[in-house]
Amino acid sequence: MSDQNPSSSISPGRLAEMSKRLFVKLGILPFLLVIAIIVFASMSENFLTGRNLMNVLRQSVYLMIVSMGQMLALLTGGFDLSVGTILALTSVVGALVMASVYAAMPDAIWLAIALGCIAGVAAGTLIGVCNGIGVAFFGVSPFMMSLGMTSVGFGVALFLTGGTPVYGMPQAFGDIFGFGTLFGIHSPIYVAAIIAVLLFVFLYRTRFGRYIYAVGGNLKAAQLSGINTRSTLLWTYVLCAALAAVAGMLLTARLDTGEANIGASMPLQSIAACVIAGVSLRGGVGRMENVVLGALFIGLVQNGMNLARIESYLQTVVLGGLLILAVIADQIRLRYVASLKD
Amino acid sequence: MTDKARVSPAQRLEGDAHSSNAHPLLQTVNLTKDYPGVRALDNMNFELRHGEVHVLFGENGAGKSTLISMLAGANTPTSGKILYNGQEVHLASVHEARELGISAVFQEFSLIPQMTIAENMFLGAEPTRGGLLQPGQQRAKAEAILQDLDFHLAPGRRVDHLTRAEQQMVEIAKAFRTEPSVLILDEPTASLTNHETEQLFRLVNRLKERGVGIIYITHRMAEIREIGDRITILRDGKYIDTVDAKTTSDDDLVTLMTGRVVGQIFPKVKFNPGEIILQVDDLHTPGAGGVNGASVTVRRGEIVGFAGLVGSGKSKFAQACFGSLAIESGKIRFKGEAVVKPKTRDMLRRGFMYLPSDRRSDGLMMMRPARENISTASLDVPPFSNGIFLNRRAEKKITSDLADQLNLSPRKIEREAGQFSGGNQQKLMLARSLTRTFDLIVFDEPTVGVDVGTRAAIYAFIAELCEQGVAIVLISSDLPEILHLTNRAYVFYRGKIQAELADDEITENNLLSHFFEREAA
Numbered sequence: 001m002s003d004q005n006p007s008s009s010i011s012p013g014r015l016a017e018m019s020k021r022l023f024v025k026l027g028i029l030p031f032l033l034v035i036a037i038i039v040f041a042s043m044s045e046n047f048l049t050g051r052n053l054m055n056v057l058r059q060s061v062y063l064m065i066v067s068m069g070q071m072l073a074l075l076t077g078g079f080d081l082s083v084g085t086i087l088a089l090t091s092v093v094g095a096l097v098m099a100s101v102y103a104a105m106p107d108a109i110w111l112a113i114a115l116g117c118i119a120g121v122a123a124g125t126l127i128g129v130c131n132g133i134g135v136a137f138f139g140v141s142p143f144m145m146s147l148g149m150t151s152v153g154f155g156v157a158l159f160l161t162g163g164t165p166v167y168g169m170p171q172a173f174g175d176i177f178g179f180g181t182l183f184g185i186h187s188p189i190y191v192a193a194i195i196a197v198l199l200f201v202f203l204y205r206t207r208f209g210r211y212i213y214a215v216g217g218n219l220k221a222a223q224l225s226g227i228n229t230r231s232t233l234l235w236t237y238v239l240c241a242a243l244a245a246v247a248g249m250l251l252t253a254r255l256d257t258g259e260a261n262i263g264a265s266m267p268l269q270s271i272a273a274c275v276i277a278g279v280s281l282r283g284g285v286g287r288m289e290n291v292v293l294g295a296l297f298i299g300l301v302q303n304g305m306n307l308a309r310i311e312s313y314l315q316t317v318v319l320g321g322l323l324i325l326a327v328i329a330d331q332i333r334l335r336y337v338a339s340l341k342d
Numbered sequence: 343m344t345d346k347a348r349v350s351p352a353q354r355l356e357g358d359a360h361s362s363n364a365h366p367l368l369q370t371v372n373l374t375k376d377y378p379g380v381r382a383l384d385n386m387n388f389e390l391r392h393g394e395v396h397v398l399f400g401e402n403g404a405g406k407s408t409l410i411s412m413l414a415g416a417n418t419p420t421s422g423k424i425l426y427n428g429q430e431v432h433l434a435s436v437h438e439a440r441e442l443g444i445s446a447v448f449q450e451f452s453l454i455p456q457m458t459i460a461e462n463m464f465l466g467a468e469p470t471r472g473g474l475l476q477p478g479q480q481r482a483k484a485e486a487i488l489q490d491l492d493f494h495l496a497p498g499r500r501v502d503h504l505t506r507a508e509q510q511m512v513e514i515a516k517a518f519r520t521e522p523s524v525l526i527l528d529e530p531t532a533s534l535t536n537h538e539t540e541q542l543f544r545l546v547n548r549l550k551e552r553g554v555g556i557i558y559i560t561h562r563m564a565e566i567r568e569i570g571d572r573i574t575i576l577r578d579g580k581y582i583d584t585v586d587a588k589t590t591s592d593d594d595l596v597t598l599m600t601g602r603v604v605g606q607i608f609p610k611v612k613f614n615p616g617e618i619i620l621q622v623d624d625l626h627t628p629g630a631g632g633v634n635g636a637s638v639t640v641r642r643g644e645i646v647g648f649a650g651l652v653g654s655g656k657s658k659f660a661q662a663c664f665g666s667l668a669i670e671s672g673k674i675r676f677k678g679e680a681v682v683k684p685k686t687r688d689m690l691r692r693g694f695m696y697l698p699s700d701r702r703s704d705g706l707m708m709m710r711p712a713r714e715n716i717s718t719a720s721l722d723v724p725p726f727s728n729g730i731f732l733n734r735r736a737e738k739k740i741t742s743d744l745a746d747q748l749n750l751s752p753r754k755i756e757r758e759a760g761q762f763s764g765g766n767q768q769k770l771m772l773a774r775s776l777t778r779t780f781d782l783i784v785f786d787e788p789t790v791g792v793d794v795g796t797r798a799a800i801y802a803f804i805a806e807l808c809e810q811g812v813a814i815v816l817i818s819s820d821l822p823e824i825l826h827l828t829n830r831a832y833v834f835y836r837g838k839i840q841a842e843l844a845d846d847e848i849t850e851n852n853l854l855s856h857f858f859e860r861e862a863a
Contacts, residue, residue, distance in 0.1 A: 205731050207721040214718055217707025224666055224698055224705075225719035225774075226687035284709045 027278035028329035040304030060299025061188040062247045067295040069243030070270035076216040077283025078142030083244040085153035086124040087263030090248030092157045094120020095258020099168035109170045121245040128241020132234035157260035166258030177253035216283025272323040365428030367555040373422035382408040384579045390555040400576035401793035414446035415439030445517035446526035455502035460484035526557045535651040608826035611805040616642035619813040625672030634837030647824040648817040650834030660784045664696040695780040699787035708760030713741045720777035744773040765796030784815040
């Protein structure tokens with residue numbers, strides 16, 4: 001398009017044909033991104049500033065990490081509804097351990113931070129282990145398994161805290177992992193970047209990553225190809241939970257308290273980010289780079305709506321609508337694929 | 343309402359008989375179907391007479407399915423006309439076509455597994471009284487139709503408990519809920535045994551006598567001879583010719599279909615039996631309908647056929663040896679080593695490959711690229727990986743070489759498996775068996791739903807592997823494959839080996855005589 005003058009040589013028909021092909025190839029995300037940027041830029045002049053975009057990135061980091069985990073579950077043809085609970089449980093357990101170690105040994109700040117992080121991530125990952133065992137070995141549907149674990153995890157988190165926030169973590173934890181910057185970039189962004197690189201290598205450069213796609217693509221075929229489908233499923237849910245747990249610790253650092261009621265919006269938003277990014281709910285299809293963009297898009301929309309002073313209750317309406325729109329777009333895309341195939 | 347539907351086409355038929363058959367029963371005039379970028383059917387002129395079996399013949403993708411989908415109302419033409427008894431009709435839905443008397447039995451089953459046979463047969467047209475379902479009446483009607491067709495099925499059975507062949511019978515019975523005057527059968531025998539096929543043919547003959555016109559799609563030459571009256575050949579969406587089924591030779595048909603002269607479909611295999619690769623003694627698998635004490639020996643450099651009815655245990659036997667099905671008891675020796683509990687991954691490492699019969703459900707990841715489908719069973723060994731990290735360059739190189747070798751069309755290894763035609767999907771599976779060195783390869787129904795051109799290529803492929811010293815097991819319900827390709831054959835019956843035949847003993851009569859239970863005498 002760049003070498004042609006669009007106004008003179010491209011007829012509307014060809015433009016429609018081109019955008020159809022682009023849609024089939026890339027999914028709905030590029031279209032949504034362009035629309036969102038145009039709409040919000042016209043609504044608020046602060047939207048397209050470097051400072052604001054950096055803000056969006058910083059705010060989307062948590063969702064980004066959770067979405068990458070969610071993508072793994074979706075790739076195998078399942079999903080994980082318990083990511084929100086994992087965030088909460090991680091936050092509560094991590095904060096409790098960190099605070100009590102810090103109270104016992106006020107000098108050992110780093111030990112407290114390390115132990116707290118390990119305990120928190122371990123607690124969150126444990127939920128993933130349960131999910132994985134249920135799905136892989138007992139054939140429980142991912143929906144029921146993760147829904148059940150949502151209740152279990154949330155209950156445990158509330159029980160541990162009595163419903164009140166956990167205080168008393170060392171100041172350094174929040175300063176470094178919540179608000180710390182290096183070269184002007186916030187620390188959670190570095191964590192997300194490292195995770196993204198590692199996950200990229202894992203998914204596209206190791207055979208285990210390929211196995212996740214194979215299991216979601218055709219379970220029976222994967223079995224007959226000598227792939228241990230059970231352990232693949234188990235590890236998928238463990239990894240998904242571990243990523244959500246890391247996001248939970250980062251969010252705890254940002255909030256400076258352990259909270260049992262964070263992450264409630266995560267299941268919906270992470271699935272939305274994946275689906276908008278073209279991850280198939282039937283499994284086997286989806287690219288990680290797009291999921292990162294998908295999470296960023298949701299952050300962008302939220303930010304734009306804040307700048308445009310749209311009420312937060314209405315924002316949830318928009319997000320739900322976007323999710324459904326993305327699923328509908330995916331269906332239409334499949335139809336186009338089928339018609340282009342013949 | 344159903345009663346009316348059952349009667350009216352018959353009346354229409356009678357009426358036709360009186361008014362003479364001036365018009366063909368069904369006719370298409372310049373029927374064309376365009377998909378974006380492709381013309382799937384190009385100015386098709388086809389006619390079906392009363393009481394004839396008209397075979398549609400052509401390679402996969404020739405336009406047969408497109409044609410019948412429009413005749414059955416599942417698809418609407420881009421241009422052209424469909425005439426039914428000389429009158430132009432617009433078929434907007436399968437339901438509408440069926441009301442007119444055009445019923446189709448498609449290859450892909452439209453049955454709901456959790457429902458009973460009767461419920462499936464009357465889906466969408468349930469007999470009701472005062473808005474309430476009449477299960478008793480429905481059952482009786484289903485029973486009557488099944489009996490009329492001579493299918494021995496209880497209408498109360500659930501469809502997911504049926505074998506594939508029985509499901510096929512239900513699918514056919516469904517078309518008879520309304521008395522059809524045009525019946526479209528799309529490869530109806532692909533999953534039927536010989537006995538069931540004969541039953542179907544008797545039925546087809548009875549329908550012919552009643553004046554029903556039958557459009558029949560098949561890849562099997564023998565069937566064309568047996569029941570076909572006329573054959574219309576399609577190629578690349580175009581009408582090629584209509585010929586008489588009884589007088590046209592196989593070679594002529596293949597030439598018409600492919601547009602080139604194809605020699606023998608079956609290659610001459612040079613067998614060179616060597617060391618024993620697989621030896622199985624008295625294998626049992628748990629549960630009813632499993633393997634029940636079968637013993638088999640397979641040597642290097644031979645093609646061993648497993649024949650038998652669908653459900654005779656021939657597939658399960660191979661799956662049990664491969665480790666994808668549990669074993670109750672029995673001894674398995676592979677390359678001289680005893681294997682206690684076979685595990686799929688371990689058997690692959692030892693050099694045993696099993697290629698399943700159902701590409702769609704067991705074989706391919708339809709949404710993944712061809713490349714990944716080919717390499718999937720060998721990702722744990724060099725050169726595909728060093729155990730952990732993939733070598734993507736080697737993967738790309740090897741898979742595209744294999745695509746060249748097997749003539750994959752189109753030769754795009756990044757294309758999704760689901761977008762290839764049936765024959766080319768099968769090639770993806772075959773390519774899998776070349777991604778590492780195997781000593782034993784089991785082909786389970788390798789040519790189901792594959793056109794003659796690709797079929798010949800698959801046979802040549804199997805023959806070449808055998809001549810290179812690989813032990814081959816060929817599981818097939820297609821008797822000619824067993825007759826022409828194997829040097830030894832086991833006939834399975836109810837999980838047991840009924841007979842072992844070698845070389846000249848492998849004849850149609852010998853095989854068939856063992857397909858069913860032996861008389862006590």
